Amino acid sequence: MKKYNFGAGPSILPQEVMKATAEACIEFQDMGLSLMEISHRTPEFQAVMDEAQALFKELLNIPEGYSVLFVGGGASLEFCMVPFNMLEKKAAYLNTGVWAKKAMKEAKLFGEVIEVASSADANYTFIPKNYDIPADADYFHITTNNTIYGTELHEDLDSPVPLVADMSSDIFSRPIDVSKYGMIYGGAQKNLSMAGVTFVIVKDELLGKVSRSIPTMLDYRTHVDKGSMFNTPPVVPIFCAVQTLKWIKSQGGVKEMERRAQERAELLYGEIDRNKMFQGTVTAKEDRSLMNICFVMADEYKELEKDFLKFATEKGMSGIKGHRSVGGFRASCYNAMPIEGVKALVACMQEYEKMHA
Numbered sequence: 296m297k298k299y300n301f302g303a304g305p306s307i308l309p310q311e312v313m314k315a316t317a318e319a320c321i322e323f324q325d326m327g328l329s330l331m332e333i334s335h336r337t338p339e340f341q342a343v344m345d346e347a348q349a350l351f352k353e354l355l356n357i358p359e360g361y362s363v364l365f366v367g368g369g370a371s372l373e374f375c376m377v378p379f380n381m382l383e384k385k386a387a388y389l390n391t392g393v394w395a396k397k398a399m400k401e402a403k404l405f406g407e408v409i410e411v412a413s414s415a416d417a418n419y420t421f422i423p424k425n426y427d428i429p430a431d432a433d434y435f436h437i438t439t440n441n442t443i444y445g446t447e448l449h450e451d452l453d454s455p456v457p458l459v460a461d462m463s464s465d466i467f468s469r470p471i472d473v474s475k476y477g478m479i480y481g482g483a484q485k486n487l488s489m490a491g492v493t494f495v496i497v498k499d500e501l502l503g504k505v506s507r508s509i510p511t512m513l514d515y516r517t518h519v520d521k522g523s524m525f526n527t528p529p530v531v532p533i534f535c536a537v538q539t540l541k542w543i544k545s546q547g548g549v550k551e552m553e554r555r556a557q558e559r560a561e562l563l564y565g566e567i568d569r570n571k572m573f574q575g576t577v578t579a580k581e582d583r584s585l586m587n588i589c590f591v592m593a594d595e596y597k598e599l600e601k602d603f604l605k606f607a608t609e610k611g612m613s614g615i616k617g618h619r620s621v622g623g624f625r626a627s628c629y630n631a632m633p634i635e636g637v638k639a640l641v642a643c644m645q646e647y648e649k650m651h652a
């Protein structure tokens with residue numbers, strides 16, 4: 296049976312990306328060797344690294360003065376590397392969910408953390424607006440897409456201080472104005488690659504300003520200076536990322552990814568709003584995520600939640616169980632999700648409605 300992967304992460308990747316990566320793991324570029332066993336110092340792998348950086352710059356239109364890094368540790372390690380490298384006295388954070396809170400927790404180890412606004416009291420069902428960013432903060436940290444709660448910032452914010460964004464789950468889903476950011480980072484396993492590599496886009500002039508000493512591996516300057524080759528980088532996930540980036544380019548770039556995301560979201564949110572058995576969890580509709588679409592059973596059908604999960608799963612909808620802190624369902628619709636997958640899920644919801652409502 297055809298399965299559609301709605302999992303939140305690690306998550307769906309284009310079939311050809313997985314195929315090319317699998318092939319390279321058997322034999323890489325007619326070298327008679329696997330990508331897994333060659334030195335990262337070979338010209339063949341250096342070309343992969345160069346292409347990864349070049350495609351990032353091209354697809355996101357990254358201006359001069361920024362470096363693109365590929366490091367390990369996941370977005371979670373960035374939660375500590377960001378303040379380690381950039382927090383001298385205080386930093387501002389927008390608290391929009393669990394990931395934002397985890398980032399704040401690490402930052403508190405390095406200095407004062409100002410929570411400019413929070414939607415915690417409403418279980419993060421909207422993104423706070425109209426708050427003040429202290430002009431003397433070293434940076435302002437946001438999470439552009441809140442994977443767990445299904446809220447998303449759909450525009451690039453203006454900030455009086457360097458803007459740092461965790462874009463783990465919405466990178467490459469729309470065009471962004473990189474010049475408005477001091478740093479953008481994320482784990483690869485939502486929209487870019489398999490787990491194991493973390494991307495960082497950093498404005499070079501922001502580095503080297505804090506007075507503390509930083510361990511070599513946690514200092515962004517190490518990775519800038521060595522072109523992400525200070526130590527052995529995660530070669531297979533980087534190769535896989537290149538395949539995804541080539542796929543995005545061949546499909547029409549991030550503008551086309553945005554169009555597809557809007558098309559998918561319109562269809563699924565449309566059904567959630569129409570079908571009386573279901574309801575969306577995000578209270579501010581303008582904050583609804585195009586990547587992670589969260590919904591629950593309407594109150595009068597609450598007891599059917601487990602049953603619908605079983606029903607849809609049996610029809611090939613994989614990974615739609617909601618995060619435990621929200622409950623219900625979460626249909627993650629990353630770049631590689633075809634519209635057919637969303638149509639199949641909508642058909643499940645309509646069939647279920649016919650059976651029960």
Ligand SMILES: *Cc1c(COP(=O)(O)O)cnc(C)c1O
Pocket residue numbers: 304368369370371372394438440441442461462463464481482483485
């Ligand atoms: C998944 C996720 C993370 C955690 O990423 P790891 O690479 O597992 O550390 C952080 N932030 C957001 C927004 C995420 O979706």
